[in-house]
Amino acid sequence: MWNLPEISRILLDGSSSEAHLRQMTLSIPSARSRSNPFSLAGFAAALLLVGGATAAGLLIAPRWGNAAAVLLYLPPVLACGLYFGLGAALTAAVCSALAFNFYFIPPYGTFRIDSPADVVTVGVLFLVAVVTSQLAGSVREQALLAQSHADRNATIAGFARRLLSCTTQAEIGDIAVDELARLFACHAVLVTGPQDPHVVTARPAPAALAPSDFAAAALTLATGEPAGRGVRRVDVAEWQFRPIASDRAVIAAIGLARPDGLLPVIEDQVVLLTSLLDQVALALERARLEEAAREAATLHERDRVRSALLASIGDDVKPRLTAILSAARALKRGGGADKDAVAAVASEAARLDRYIDNLVDLSPGSEQTPIAAGPLAIDLFRRTVHRDGVEVHLTPKEYAVLAELARHAGRVLSHAQILRAVWGPAHEGQIEYLRVAVRALRQKLESDPARPELILNEPAVGYRLVAG
Secondary structure, eight states, X not given: OOOHHHHHHHHTOXXXXXXXXXXXXXXXOXXXXXXXXXXXXXXXXXXXXXXXXXHHHHHHHHHHOHHHHHHTTHHHHHHHXXXXXXXXXXXXXXXXXXXXXXXXXXXXXXXXXXXXXXXXXXXXXXXXXXXXXXXXXXXXXXHHHHHXXXXXXXXXXXXXXHHHTOOSHHHHHHHHHHHHHHHHTSEEEEEEOSSSOEEXXXXXXXXXXXXXXXXXXXXXXXXXXXXXXXXXXXXXXXEEEEEEEOSSOEEEEEEEEOSSSSOSSOGGGHHHHHXXXXXXXXXXXXXXXXXXXXXXXXXXHHHHHHXXXXXXXXXXXXXXXXXXXXXXXXXXXXXXXXXXXXXXXXXXXXXXXXXXXXXXXXXXXGGGSOEEETTEEEETTTTEEEETTEEOOOOHHHHHHHHHHHHTTTSEEEHHHHHHHHTOGGGTTOHHHHHHHHHHHHHHHOSSTTSOSSEEEETTTEEEEOOO
């Protein structure tokens, strides 16, 4: 487990960190280029467009006057603002005012202005050009911002679409590190295990992490906060780790690294990275829930098979044991057989009968929950029967008949089926035994035994216990 003293010792171990830096410098490819915020192309375009407007003004001024030439300087300002930004637009505005003064305000060929009206004209031209440049630059910034948001949404949608095709956590990890390494042009690793961090997958593989990197990963997994290169926490690490977290806990951590000292993620890309990691967290949670659902379905199927097997034991084996017990009792009453042998057979059969009763009563499902049938509550697990909360005493045969009907509540059981389950196969034809037991049950359980509402007779077929 990573603790604070161990992390502090690792961060002060200069030799391990230095060796890791040399290894990354050899293994990681070229650095990512950074764009220059000052565009020389925009400055050159401003000069060319203003020069073109000046040339056109010199051609039309002799015929239509200087007022027409003034209007020619507004399109270059707009074009520079829309295509090159505010800096190029302001350059075009200044150059337009100077060019108009130099070529169209007497004395020509100088920047001197003798007429107050010309001063106002140049000033107004400059102000209009500045305002126009501001508007054009703002439009460009809004367009770039909208395009940036559209690109980011498209990236997130494509990333989420790839994750949807994954069914396991290993597949999700492979796609996540592969896409993040490609999008941010750096190395990526997926780390799990807050107690003992270990690399699950990496691009490119294998990834060599120094002890300081594992310390940063452990801190991220433990706190859910970024750590490592470019972050205040464990800044000496070569990798920057960010958490993959759900609403419940931190699931894993993604590590990004570059060998050239630059940050793997610049400030403008943090929002995109956070959104992508949220998609990874959702995919991992979905995979976990699907795996839990598959395990639950497997357990349910196993319990269903177990219940069917136990029911089969109760339906097929127990009647034969009942027949053996009946035969043993008959032999004991007849007195013609060896009494010790008959007693041993009866004892062992009774023991097996109890074992099967216990086994069937422990079967999963509804048999451990009392079965409701109108005002009745039949507890097969505790072998008790209650009517309106009051316990009803039943003889063993009466209870056995009622329990067999309760196990198949709502279904019609034939006379032979009930007799075989309660009295054994040798008594399948003794319907009178069953009628006596049902008559006694109705006397104890029905509100009006003459008009039964719980145990119903199906003529020439059998009996049915109402369900619910």
